[in-house]
Amino acid sequence: MGKSELTPEEQFLKDGDRSMDVRPVDIHDPVMEAIGFGKIRCTPELETPLPGGEAIDTMRRVETETRSARDRKRILRMPVRSWAAALILIVLLGGGYSWYTGGPRQAAGFEYEVLPYKPLPVTKSGLMISLLKAPLTPGLPPDPAASQPQPRKQREEDELWTLKYNKGYNAIKKLLLPGEYATFVLKQDGREGRSQLGVYHPLMKFTDYSAFKSSAEKHLAPHLKQPGYMPDGYKFDQAWIPPSIKKIEEKELLAGTGGIKLGDGFRVIWRREPAGNIAFNSSSLMYRNGENQINLNAKRIDEKAETAETLLWTKTTTIENIDIGGKQLIYLEPSGNEDFKVGYKYKLVWADPEAQIVYDVTANAENTTLTKDEIIRIAAGMMN
Secondary structure, eight states, X not given: OOXXXXXXXXXXXXXXXXXXXXXXXXXXXXXXXXXXXXXXXOOBOOOOOOGGXXXXXXXXXXXXXXXXXXXXXXXXXXXXXXXXXXXXXXXXXXXXXXXXXXXXXXXXXXXXXXXXXXXXXXXXXXXXXXXXXXXXXOOOOOOTTTTSOOOHXXXXXXXXXXXXXHHXXXXXXXXXXXXXXXXXXXXXXXXXXXXXXXXXXXXXXXXXXXXHHHHXXXXXXXXXXXXXXXXXXXXXXXXXXXXXXXXXXXXHHHTXXXXXXXXXXXXXXXEEOOGGGEEOOEEEEEEEETTEEEEEEEEEOOTTOSOSEEEOOOTTOEEEXXXXXXXXXXXXXXXXXXXXXXXXXXXXXEEETTTTEEEEEEEOTTOOSXXXXXXXXXXXXXXX
16 A cells, blocks of 8 residues: 555554564455455545535545645545445454544534544643543432332421421521522421521523623623624523532531521521622523523632533543644533433533633533534634
């Protein structure tokens, strides 16, 4: 096989053999003849345009153009049986096979490159965006013992605690002004062994992007600009910023007395949280086209956190890194054949290590309109 017929990856492997003083051996023809396909070769073929600029509707393997003049763009046609022979050859040589296809790709006016998966750094301390250690699998059949009905007395007690918790939550809500938040604990007189901790920190919701932007700037929440591209039919629907409590003084609440009496010996001890104990570390935008949703999310990562972002996946999820102008993202696409859903159809995740923020673009599992190129283009529009 001449050098001009080799792909860059094949030439790299061949050059590696020569660096070890190993005499290169062309095994293509003997192997093809041995398995009954003869001397099949991939021959260069010029792409002939149809009238009007349309391309021939034939599946081809494309070696895309690189920056080097010698790695010219080639379009090759390979018969199906030749693909089978190539796979058999790889097995015979003891190699592995992956559905990764590298090289630049062109989509709707921007270029991206597909790379093998690797975790992405988020913080200087080494926190990463990475996959869950093991793929998700369908749960075990329910334990018959665990599915036994709860004793009536226990069930009635749990229902009473839920009722009192909600009553206490609503009582505290009425005492707070907009923009105020609280922590509380539900207790029952004479019942030292049981209590229930709670937090009042409702989402800040917006139906107007300019109002969301102003609030994000005011509360120092991660900035999410509207992407430069959104597929036809998708419109801005809503945005939200979830407040969080930096530190809950659980011991102080449990030791408290008085509080709001709720009847039946229940009371809720609560504390209005100071502004300095409130953080706004994430923000989200939603775009909608009927029942189809696209969510854009940003989350600030604490340097002291144990993990940055863990991605859910299954054994059949497509996982790749996408390079857009030197910026890498992780792309996930579950197949439609799982026995259970992971909650999304497409997901693209990336980080800004300087700001320690993780971004993602996620299409809901029911989305029937979006394509891979479109969600990549949305992400590209957010980074520019």
